[in-house]
Amino acid sequence: MNPEFWLERWQHGDTGWHSPEINRHLQEFWPQFNLPAQATVLVPLCGKTLDLLWLMSQGLRVIGVELSPLAVEEFLAEHELTAVVMDTPPLRRYQVDELTLLCGDFFALTPVHCAGIDAIYDRGALVALPSELRERYTEVLKTIAPTAPKLLxxxxxxxxxxxxxxxxxxxxxxxxxxxxxxxxxxxxxxxxxxxxxxxxxxxxxxxxxxxxxx
Incomplete structure (x- = not known):
């Protein structure tokens, strides 16, 4: 599946995977991870999920990675957030307090972009990828956060x-x-x-x- 597929889905508002609610499994099971305050959580292929805000409300630093600039802009607008924008090729960084949104190709992610990941939350990333990309996805996770626990x-x-x-x-x-x-x-x-x-x-x-x- 090429990036254009997802960009077109966002462009046409065809985003049936987006939930208007915080994920119930995140709320139920995340406390098992017992992360300290200010720990950093990575949310791959985050779209504009409200789960980002919930994780922040738990006193965590959150890094979301999203391909679509439109998804990032909609998230910021819907929650009346103003971000500091920085180009960190090949990704663009949006910073709002303890939330970082990295816009671009997830497979271009390196430890330089997101050092110090303490945990990973994947609600919609792995299931969005065809079989031939899942190995690459997990290899990226191993590279940037080899020992981080995951809620999948x-x-x-x-x-x-x-x-x-x-x-x-x-x-x-x-x-x-x-x-x-x-x-x-x-x-x-x-x-x-x-x-x-x-x-x-x-x-x-x-x-x-x-x-x-x-």
């Missing part, structure tokens, strides 16, 4: 019923991708009744899985 949310369904995104990621693949860490399945939920758009696309069974990777 994935979907499991019959991939033959629907083309992603969101893509189906089975438990065996999660364990393979993060084989160098301890992979703990925190919970599994049947969420088909909440996913009308996916039912319309042919999905007949849908599990949402929450993982703690440490």
């Amino acid at each position: 949310i994935t979907f499991a369904y019959d991939q033959q019923q629907m083309n992603g995104p969101p893509f189906a990621i089975q438990p065996a693949e999660v364990r393979r991708l993060f084989a160098e860490q301890s992979v703990i399945e925190l919970a599994t939920f049947d969420v088909l009744s909440e996913a009308g758009n996916l039912r319309q696309r042919g999905v007949t069974a849908l599990a949402e899985q929450v993982w703690k990777i440490v």
Whole structure:
């Protein structure tokens, strides 16, 4: 999947993955990480999620990475935030107090852009990537934050019923991708009744899985 796919989705307002609410699994399971105040959390492929603000409200420094400039601008405008903007090629940095938004290609991310990551929260990044990009994604995470614990949310369904995104990621693949860490399945939920758009696309069974990777 090329970057233009996502840029066009934002341009046309076709952003069905965006939730107008703070993620319930984040609120329930994040306290298990016991991060100290001012710890730094990375949120890959963050869009304009309200989860960024919730993490900040917990006394954390937050770094979101997003491809679309439009998504970043909408987030700032909707929450009446004024950012200091700096070009740090190949990414553009938006700074608002303890929140940093890095706009550009996630795969260009290096430790120079986001040193000192203490934890990672992934609600919609891994499931947005086709299989051929997932290895690259996890390699970037290993490069910038090799020991950081992760809260990961994935979907499991019959991939033959629907083309992603969101893509189906089975438990065996999660364990393979993060084989160098301890992979703990925190919970599994049947969420088909909440996913009308996916039912319309042919999905007949849908599990949402929450993982703690440490």
